[in-house]
Amino acid sequence: MDTKFQTINSEPCSRTEAPDILIENMASSNVDSKPRVGMEFENVEEAWKIWVEYGRKIGFKVRKRYINKRKEDGAITSCRYVCCKEGHRKVDKRDVLVAKHRAETRTECKARIALCLAKNGKFVIHEFVEEHNHPLQLPETIHILASHHNHPLAVSPREACQSMDEKDMKIQELTVELRNKKRLCATYREQLIAFMKIVEDHSERLSKKICHVINNLKEFESIEKELLHQR
Helix, strand or coil, rough: CCCEEEEECCCCHHHHHHHHCCCCCCCCCCCCCCCCCCCCEECCCHHHHHHHHHHHHHCEEEEEEEEEEECCCCCCCCEEEECCCCCCCCCHHHHHHCCCCCCCCCCCCCEEEEEEEEECCCEEEEEEECCCCCCCCHHHHHHCCHHHHHCCCCCCCHHHHHHHHHHHHHHHHHHHHHHHHHHHHHHHHHHHHHHHHHHHHHHHHHHHHHHHHHHHHHHHHHHHHHHHHHH
16 A cells, blocks of 8 residues: 655644534444545544545545644644645656656646544544546456555455566567567568569560560561562
8 A cells, every 4th residue: 555645743723623614423434435525534544544445446546645743742633645646756866877767657636635633633524626637447457556455356466466477478479479470571571572573574574575576467467568569
């Protein structure tokens, strides 16, 4: 599971108290509901479980964006959970030493939930952005996402690695077969061009012979007419 996030120590701010919104009690066992503004949790872990399950159902990988804490006691005051495609990956200072860079996979997706500490000591969702700006994962393959590896349908890293190895081998086999087919097609093309050249040369020689025969016939007719005229 992708649990890397940014922790920010901060003084209590206006976000540490819930805004004037309808508060809904959310049992920790009820992880099937879609996040909603006003949904209340005993702690941020319950909210994280909801976000992970929601991502699994909808078809996207999730990530913890940040957690704010009070300097006095380290208590969490607010946090934000986002789609894994939120923002852009930071530039690695070692990039100049890297021959092959990783492809950019983030799309600045805005899908997220944000929570803050309410006056009753619980955490409430005060922001929920549902829309994604990228295609979502199919339900049949959602279990292979890193943030959903603990799901019953998830495959182990070893199985996933083996699966990828098998796919790589298959791709390599198809690549070799395609290369051989291209070479075979190139050979056939060369043979066809050579055959067409032979046919063209033969046609040209045959045409010359026909012209020669016609000229001979014309000459023979001319001689025959002269002989007849002399008689």
